[in-house]
Amino acid sequence: MNRSMLRLTIPATALLAYGPAGAQDIDPDILRAQAGSYLVAPEGGGAGCRLTLETDLAIGGYSLSGQDSCSKSLPALAEAASWNFSGNGGLILINPTRKIVARFVENEGSPMKTEGETPLLLVSAPDGVDRLPTFSSLAGKWVMQRPDGEKLCSVTLEGTANTDGIAPLSISGDCAANVARLKLAIWHIDGFSLTLMSHDGASLDFHMRADGNFDKSREEGGKPLSLVRRDAR
Known part of the structure; x- marks a missing residue:
């Protein structure tokens, strides 16, 4: 499967409401399959930043690292403190107060991305690359x-x-x-x-x-x- 896509197809019924209790109920294989390093970047080719989705429990879901690298290119994501599954096959980034700072929607056959006029993609990327090709x-x-x-x-x-x-x-x-x-x-x-x-x-x-x-x-x-x-x- 293309690594730019969600690594496993995850049934919505397997993804419970986010939070520490729900996080503990996620299948460990699903969690490990989604964890890893990703580039978050604008669909139009602008500079992005790299985030690492980890498997340790954190406020609202699972631990996250690399968010400081987003402070210039995507400052809203620098506030993210954890990540979790959204319950519909997508993925969310959450700040310390459990507010969702980005919601990535499953896009069958393509990388997950946010909705709106300037969507962001969540995609596995070659080392050293900071933006999507156009x-x-x-x-x-x-x-x-x-x-x-x-x-x-x-x-x-x-x-x-x-x-x-x-x-x-x-x-x-x-x-x-x-x-x-x-x-x-x-x-x-x-x-x-x-x-x-x-x-x-x-x-x-x-x-x-x-x-x-x-x-x-x-x-x-x-x-x-x-x-x-x-x-x-």
Whole structure:
């Protein structure tokens, strides 16, 4: 499963009202699956901050660390002192007075995010990355290649997406046959995942590395493949 998504599908009936008593009743496997380090960042590509969801009990739920890193980029989150499940498959951040400072809603097939005009995403991210990629930041020329440097295809990503979150792409005329036959024509981003697609349903899914390039998802199978930026930024 993509690590940018909720790590387990959690039935709402398994998530009790938040608070110390409810926290003690959460299945330990569910708790451990959700715990870990996450980037919280605006969907539009602005700077975010990293939080670590821990498993120790705290006021209103479970302990949290890293919130001080949010003081400049997302100051409202710097007040968070704990986290808990929201009871509907989502997740909440809570201050010391048990006030909810952020509510992340489950978004099937995508990272959890807050609602409103400027949503924040809660997503596992490569080390050193402080913001989400956007269509405009990824637009440009890329090379699809093997780990040894063997070039399979040049890809140009256009930076303007339609209302469905899809943007056009073009490939060079010298692509390897196994890539050319996919007839890749459009692309989409979801958290730190980038998908190249055809209009007929073929696709290649990539995950972002710390250096800003992408590696093909292991779930795709087959030989390793990378998407490496060609134009300087």
